[in-house]
Amino acid sequence: MDLDLAPGGGDAATPRLLKADELGRIELAERDGRLVIRRDVAAARWWARPFARRAAAREARALARLAGVDGVPALLHWDGCELLRGYIAGAPMQQAQPRQRAYYRDALRLLAALHRRGIVHNDLAKEPNWLVRPDGRPALVDFQIAWTRGRRGRLFRLLAREDLRHLLKHKRTYCPDALSARQRAILATPAAPARLWRATGKRLYKLIARRLFGYWDNEGAGRVRE
Ligand SMILES: Nc1ncnc2c1ncn2[C@@H]1O[C@H](COP(=O)(O)OP(=O)(O)O)[C@@H](O)[C@H]1O
Ligand SMILES: [Mg+2]
Structure with missing residues (x-):
């Protein structure tokens, strides 16, 4: 931008x-x-x-x-x-297409910092919510459907793991050679949809806004890796 x-x-x-x-x-x-x-x-x-x-x-x-x-x-x-x-200077992921290992190392640290403070982002499948700053480091925007209630039990861990899995999906797209064996294992085991749906029913309004009524977004059609 x-x-x-x-x-x-x-x-x-x-x-x-x-x-x-x-x-x-x-x-x-x-x-x-x-x-x-x-x-x-x-x-x-x-x-x-x-x-x-x-x-x-x-x-x-x-x-x-x-x-x-x-x-x-x-x-x-x-x-x-x-x-x-x-404002954070940078370009959305679908434009910048980050291919450096360092981007994903820093993104993992950023996620860990969020989760340590009891926040889960919940919308990381969307590329436009990931920015690539001019120095190549990541930034995150759009906390509208974040979990903000602290580190509480199984639900928190389930959602935090989904945050991580969505980051790893982007890494698989842009920097697949850097995926570790453990990261590949996480990618191979998504949370059961029923559990996830119960955990994230509050996302419904966003789905309605997107799927039923449509929207436009001049950032371009960033992919969503569900
Ligand atoms: N703090 C920020 N710095 C730079 N760009 C931003 C910032 N916040 C949002 N944007 C840009 O605006 C777009 C829309 O903002 P976002 O918070 O994701 O809204 P929405 O919830 O409607 O998707 C983002 O995808 C990003 O490109
Ligand atoms: Mg957004």
């Missing part, structure tokens, strides 16, 4: 729309001389607004718990309607 807020020669202070769907709008904007990512719940359809607000609140909670973790956006503002995250 380039840093020009207004490609096409518009006003540099005009926010740039990154994505719009039933759950609202994501814009790159400038606040106090700083680039921020703005999620606007008020822009969601009326029927989707309660879901959008809950999802943004969950994202704010996750980001607050992850404050200071390198590779996770800073939470700058949340007022029940507008969520501001710090």
Whole structure:
């Protein structure tokens, strides 16, 4: 992603729309001389607004718990309607196609840091949620459906392992030679769908937004490795 807020020669202070769907709008904007990512719940359809607000609140909670973790956006503002995250320079995975081993080593560390703080991301199959920074290191965005309730028992471990498995699927695509035997074994044993569905029923609203009503996303069609 380039840093020009207004490609096409518009006003540099005009926010740039990154994505719009039933759950609202994501814009790159400038606040106090700083680039921020703005999620606007008020822009969601009326029927989707309660879901959008809950999802943004969950994202704010996750980001607050992850404050200071390198590779996770800073939470700058949340007022029940507008969520501001710090901008992280980089390109989404489907564009940058990270093939270096170091990317996956750092991504594993990043996941471990999330899980240590009791956060599971839950949406890592989507390439656009993985960024590749200009120095080649990973970053993660989009904590709307994250688990934020701490390291609790079997459910937490099940979901954390799915986070890991989704990362390994991307590694298998872009850097397969670097997969260890243990990583191949994890890839070969996904969690039982029924258990996973019980654990992630809250993802339903996102599926509805995506599959039934459609959405557009100018980041391009990033693959989803389910
Ligand atoms: N902090 C950030 N820094 C840079 N780009 C971001 C940031 N947050 C989001 N983006 C970009 O905006 C896109 C949409 O944001 P995201 O939080 O994933 O929204 P959604 O939940 O609607 O998918 C991301 O895929 C990413 O390309
Ligand atoms: Mg996303």
